[in-house]
Amino acid sequence: MIFQIRDNERKIFELISRAASELGYPTYVVGGYVRDRLLARPSKDLDIVCVGNGIELAKRVGNSLHPRSRVTVYKRFGTAALKHRDLEIEFVGARKESYRSDSRKPTVESGSLSDDQNRRDFTINALAISLNEHDYGNIVDPFNGLEDLEAKKIITPLDPGKTFSDDPLRMMRGIRFACQLGFTIDPSTLKGIKDNRDRIKIISWERIATELHKIMLSPKPSVGLRLLNDTGLLEYVLPELAALRGVESRNGRKHKDNFFHTIKVVDNLSERSSDLWLRWAALLHDIGKARTKRWESTAGWTFHAHDAVGANMVPRIFRRLRLPNDKLKYVQKLVALHQRPISLTQEEISDSAVRRILYEAGEDIDDLMTLCESDITSKNPQKVKRYLENYEFLRARMAAIEESDHLRNWQPPISGELIMETFGIKPSRQVGIIKDAVREAILDGDIPNDLEAARGKMLEVAAELSLFPV
Template identity: 55%
Template sequence: MKLYSDEELAEILDQNIFHQISEAADRLGLECYVVGGYVRDIFLERPSNDIDVVVVGSGISVAQELKHMLGRKAHLSVFKNFGTAQVKFHDTEVEFVGARKESYSHDSRKPIVENGTLEDDQNRRDFTINAMAICLNKSRFGELVDPFNGLADLEDGIIATPLEPGITFSDDPLRMMRCIRFATQLNFQIEDETFEALERMADRIKIVSGERIEVELNKIIMSPHPSKGFVDLQRSGLLNIILPELAALDIVEQKNGRAHKNNFYHTLEVLENVVAHDGSLWLRWAALLHDIGKTRSKRWEPSAGWTFHNHNFIGAKMVPEIFRRLKLPMGAEMKYVQKLVDLHMRPQVIADSEVTDSAVRRLLNDAGDDIDDLMTLCEADITSKNEGKKKMFLENFRMVREKLADLQVKDYKRLLQPVIDGNEIMEMFHLQPSREVGTLKQYLKDAVLDNKVENEREPLMKLLMEKAKSMGLIRVEN
């Protein structure tokens, strides 16, 4: 964070594109300002490629004038329905909009828009740190207009709304997600009155589409410390509406003096551990959802205490519905997350007993190319405060990784599919696709995985004939 005078801001904006915008606006006799994230990021000393310009009057006319000045190398797009225009020039994109004021009906995010003043336009912005504007007209070039003390909030690390937060959030409920997203990305605190409005108005998020919520959730997940955002989502009540399966983990039950851990905060620890490994977006989603099956699988057993048997399997079955509801991609990304949720207990089971070739080979076969991500998730899942126990788990996983590497070097992956396939089995025994074919295929595959025979035709054929005979598929001569 760095403070600048108007003269210093003029020097920062001493770039051809801003002088050209200035000249275009002055030719038309219109006030124009660079606003929003670009201004905020100047003070945060962060690079920003999004240049938003507000014109008191027609933003489209200034965009058209700029295009005329820049010539053929510039590309102009006009969106008359929204009163906006975009100019692309080399690697620079500038969005133009006329200053406006907005009003909303209770059940819609679509505003009724009227022409307005710069003050009207700043009033409608989401947060004070995004409501600052810098004048681009030649006579006032570099002058900061900050009616809501956004600069002070930026310096203090506070997220607050320009107007009463109930009005801001009621007008556009997506701003509640954006509030938490900005606080997470910037590591800021949400101002008390603003947070109270989040709690009070959380139910309004229901009118926002899954696609818009997905965008904000993904930005929170990809933040340096996403757990901060999920704590705020939970505290505000928003999480219970948009991702109730995760919110439901925030409970600790006790019986006969025995309690289980809080699986919500455990999940956030796992997520942070994955982030520390630079995990991808979908690996982070897998971390976030890896224990969602625990609420439905939780049981009290007098001899064992609280148990969560098959929570991985139950959780994996919940993943598609969550992705569908949040409009997340239902293809390879969903299947990847589902697979990791399903398999995340397997390396632990292997590590708890003797690390055999057979068990590791099956894990490698089931995880496929995602084996490294699965192991990263499993290691991230170790959140015990007992350092001795933690060290033991990590050592066990190290042994699993060593065995995986050894098997990969031997190219077992290539050999995991038996040389006798289903088509040949059907032809040999005159079968149609059926349960019997599946049984025979799995029998041969298990034999290879368990290292009972080499993946070679002769020994496999012998096993196949024995199994087929036991199933009555081969007539026995008397």
């Protein structure tokens, strides 16, 4: 089969082909770029394999580009990279690999194109396009990857046990591809993942987190999350989520399976937002339920304070997965507050309660409401309609109060510095008492949200504490 080379590819392909011919290196485009082009998916990462010195080929290509392109060399890995327009092009010499059982770092030596294709993770990633003069544009497909693309099937080119034992990250990559592409994992490959799931322990948390992010950013993350669960990988990479599985019944009353509820919430939210960290908040919103599950004879199954417990669990999960600290507070806040809007729709809503949620959520109030709306997983359309109407009413109340009180990202008009300066005192318990009293008075609507009223409240509380202006 001949690969249909597009106009925007032709120049760079021909330039690489000419440079490779001058060096006498048989050269190919391999892997994800070939797969994605055949699937009509965008791809900006171009992997070039040559039977020779990849660094030398990269330098020759870089020198022949106009303007000349800077080549970044990774001597330790025997690779080099350059940028050309919107393409990131990586060059490597064909190689074969062997692995020790206690490491995913292979012993590498030079090899043929066949050796290089043998070490690929899946047949759909082992496809290559020849850039050689005698068969330019031909697709080299030793493992029937074209058939697997057509059948939307993910299968390893060699024995699954060896493929996953050699590099256990491939197990998560396979699940990620299934999730991103809407493909099915071949039964033998799926069994290989199950059989080798404990090997994931030798993979760094950073690499695991990268694959989790890609699963979370896929069109329907539940596909990947289910596969992680079905293969047993979930217990290694997110044991807190695995702990939500299962349903208990007592006296004819049972609770829902909180794992399947959670992945449905993630899917719901993914239809509303592409924000990675909002999706993570959805994934972790009920993470505290396993620890707070209780049976009460009158109420049945309860999960009291699961929001607070879950929020306290978030930092440990972030540390383990090496997730960024600057996103921790955001996700933790949404987990801690996700029950609050629900409670506000179940009672007569006071202005004070609305002010408090606006103050506590700050600029993340819209994301919090999106999470809460996504948390509706009932199969009863009337219930869903009623819940959404309640949230719509709450949003309207928030908008009205925000317009009058301006509480989003609000800071009380009385600062600790002003209190200390007014009364000639140092940082102390009294400063905190006064600040809290002023803030609560504004949130409760007892005084207007302005400096004059706040100053009056400050003087009133200070007098009760026997403090007087200096």
